[in-house]
Amino acid sequence: MVCHMDLSKRLLEQFLAVAEEKHFGRAAESLSMSQPPLSQAIQxxxxxxxxxxxxxxxxxxxxVRLTPAGAAFATEARRLLDSQSAAIERVRRVAHGLEGDVRVGYVSILSHRHLPWLLRATAEELPGLRVHLHQDSTATLAEMLSAGTLDLAFVRDPSPLSDDLAVRDFAVERIVAALPHEHRLAGSDAIALTDLRDEDFVLPSGDALPSLAQQAQLACRDAGFTPRCRAGADDLTGLLGYVAAGLCVSLLPEDLRDFPIPGIAFVPLRGSxxxxxxxxxxVHRPDADAAVLRLLDLIHRHARP
Amino acid sequence: MVCHMDLSKRLLEQFLAVAEEKHFGRAAESLSMSQPPLSQAIQxxxxxxxxxxxxxxxxxxxxVRLTPAGAAFATEARRLLDSQSAAIERVRRVAHGLEGDVRVGYVSILSHRHLPWLLRATAEELPGLRVHLHQDSTATLAEMLSAGTLDLAFVRDPSPLSDDLAVRDFAVERIVAALPHEHRLAGSDAIALTDLRDEDFVLPSGDALPSLAQQAQLACRDAGFTPRCRAGADDLTGLLGYVAAGLCVSLLPEDLRDFPIPGIAFVPLRGSxxxxxxxxxxVHRPDADAAVLRLLDLIHRHARP
DNA sequence: CAGGTCCATATGGCAGACCATATCAAAGGG
DNA sequence: CCCTTTGATATGGTCTGCCATATGGACCTG
Structure with missing residues (x-):
């Protein structure tokens, strides 16, 4: 006997009123209705x-008294009403971005410096959000955003990205010189870029870290020379390896200073x-959902940590 | 913003249909309705x-696609529908006596022989029933039944009980002679009650175990003598103690034979x-609920174990 | 650019829910 | 034995929800 009973909120409340008052008249009064329709509803x-x-x-x-089944139903009715309220509340929280899942991508360089405060602030301000992390290259992250398999990505210099992605800058890092420890300028407080015009450089090659490579080229051009590239590398560890080996110098974001790599000195560059x-x-899709917007807001408020 | 949303079963099903089909037209078809009212319902x-x-x-x-909130609501909707079905099912089971609480009372004499199979059969046939046991005197059990603090009671010879209680006999035990081991008749296969006419008896005294005392008195009268009562006791251990001490004989239900009491011989009595x-x-109230009726039926089917 | 797909909107009809007033039947108390 | 209490029943009105048909507008596709 499959029952197509509806158990509307109203009906449950009516039954609970009767179950608590054990009296149709008083229950009807507490429901602001008259007694007969209440009797009918219960029937x-x-x-x-x-x-x-x-x-x-x-x-x-x-x-009236409750039968055992009636007592059981009163309990169930209360549970149902609670579940219903909880469900509505939960959906509202998801819609408002206070709860839910957010898939966040980032390029490796950012992981050690920006992820910690971001995750900490998220856990504190938006404890209902579950953040799923994914590390990848800038290009792949952009693809994933467009495909909808990622909600938010942190990258460096994303200017040449696809047009249908929204970009929100939130921090600026200076580029500094990365020199071998034994380099003659390694102990300086600051140097000019032209001081390095005769050095051998190692810069990102191929499609890896394109913005970094481009910035380095442009900065040297501004300084009046073209860097002599004796080596290339397509990831950060390669670049750092060349420098640490004492074979090359490089131009890298200052936050790499925090990396525990022996044999490398980071020296600020004069000029601006x-x-x-x-x-x-x-970076995110323009139609990002509320949770992403909350995260963006949080990032904006905590920017330049 | 407290929401008076109703979330009727129908509405949830409609939403789930759309959420699963991701298509209003097909969803409407699977719901056997046309598309416009479905759109309106979702709106x-x-x-x-x-x-x-x-x-x-x-x-x-x-x-259409689900928003994050929509996906969350689909999950919640499924949970709500399941909860609702489960609640209805549970109430039905309670009403049919397949689930619930039953408070069962019994007099001590019955505990060792009849409770085990009763509880075992209940656990097997009616696993949803929680049986709460309570041991007390026949009189108190009857009061508790009338007061509604007990649902079912097992007693011996309840004939003189209150009129507003229903009685259901389910087993008959013979009364046997309890003799000290060293008694001259202790080794007999069977004896006549008159063989004990000159013995000292110990029988329940006062209001304790009234039916047992009365049966003993009447049986002796039928046999043509009045038992000489040198001692009394108001509980079973007292009676058994006197017999085991070799001071008296007694008349007791044969199921006491299972008690591990050294020094006592139980000898059947000839005659009927x-x-x-x-x-x-x-014993139960006439308006017993379904669970009690189920137990009564179970008892009837397992009677005379 | 024409056709097709898909969802929203508009309109009208119907059934059922809900409600209030009035009345009835049963049970217990003075 | 009458009266109060209490829940069930009867009746009529209103309104909302639900539905179907018809139409419009946005978008993609060939």
Whole structure:
């Protein structure tokens, strides 16, 4: 006997009122309605369930009593109402971005410096958000954003990205010189880029870290020379390896200073060419959902940590 | 913003259909309705929740997509429907006596022989029933039944009980002679009650175990003598103690044979006086609920184990 | 650019739910 | 034995929800 009973919120409340008052008249009063339709509603309920919930008599003048099934149903009704409220509340929180899953991508360079405060702030301000992390190259992250398999990505200098992605800069890092420890300028407080014009450089090659390679080229051009590239590398460890080996110098974001790599000195560069800066930005689809917007807001408020 | 949303079963099913098909037309078809009212229903739902559940466009020709909130709501909707079905099912089971709590009372004499199979059979046939046991005197059990603090009681010879309680006999035990081991008749296969006419008896005294005392008195009268009572006891251990001490004989239900008491021999009595039998019965209120009726039926089917 | 797909909107009809007033039947108390 | 209490029943009105048909507008596709 499959029952097509509806158990509307209203009906459950009516039954609970009767179950608590054990009296149709008072229950009707507390529901701001008259007694007859309440009787009918309960009868409909009992008919729909095929179960007698209330013991009406034969001694009615003292109200009604709950049958065992009625007592059980009262418990269940309360649970159902609670579940319903909780479900609505949960959906609202998801819609408002206070709860849910966000898939966040980042390029490796950012992991050690920007992820920690971001994750900490998220856990504190948006404890309902579950952040799923994914590290990849800038290009792949952009593809994933467009494909919808990623919600937010942190990259460096994303200016040449696809047009249908929104970009939000949130931090600027200076580019500094990375020199071998034994280099003659390694102990300087600051040097000019032209001081390196005769050095051998190692810069990102191929499609790897394109913005970094481009910035370096442009900055040297601004300084009046073309860097002599004796080596290339397509990831950060390669670049750092060449420098640490004492074979080359490089131009890298200053936050790499925190990397525990022996044999490398990071020396600030004098001058303020726009190409000696690198921008860190959050990228997302223009139709990002509320959780992403919350995260963007959080990032904006905590920017330049 | 407290929401008076109703979330009727129908509405949830409609939303789930759309969420699964991701297509209003097909969803409407699977619901055996036309598309426009379905659109309206979903719009009502979204308006009621104050949340956008579906992403309609702008590129509609490929159906709709779920927003994060919509996906969350689909999960919640399924849970709500399941909870609702489960609640109805549970109430039905309670009403049919397949689930619930039953408070069962018994007098001590019955505990070791009849409770085990009763509880075992209940656990097997009615695993949803929770049986709460309570041991007390026949009189107190009857009071508790009338007061509604007990649902079912097992007693011996409950004939003189209150009129507003229903009685259901389910087993008959013979009364046997309890003799000290060193008694001259202790080794007999069977004896006549008159063989004990000159013995000292110990029988229940006061209001304790009234049926047992009465049966003994009447049986002796049938046998043509009045038992000489040198001692009394108001519980079973007292009676057995006197016998084991070798001071008295007694008349007791044969199921006591299973008690591990050294020093006592139980010897069957010849003859078939109705007073040499003791009836075991289940007592309950006439308006007992379904669970009690199930237990009574179970007892009836397993009677005389 | 024409056709097709898909969802939204508009309109009208119907059934059922909900409600209030009035009345009835049963049981217990003075 | 009458009266109060209490829940069930009867009746009529209103309104909302639900539905179907018809139409419009946005978008993609060939």
């Amino acid at each position: 409909r309920l009992e008919r729909g369930l095929g179960v007698t919930l209330l013991e009406r008599g034969p001694s009615s003048p003292r109200g 060419s726009p190409h000696l800066e690198t921008t860190i930005a959050a | 009502r739902l979204e308006r009621g929740l104050g949340v956008t559940l579906l992403e309609r466009g702008p590129s509609s020709p490929r159906g 006086s109705p007073h040499l039998e003791t009836t075991i019965a289940a």
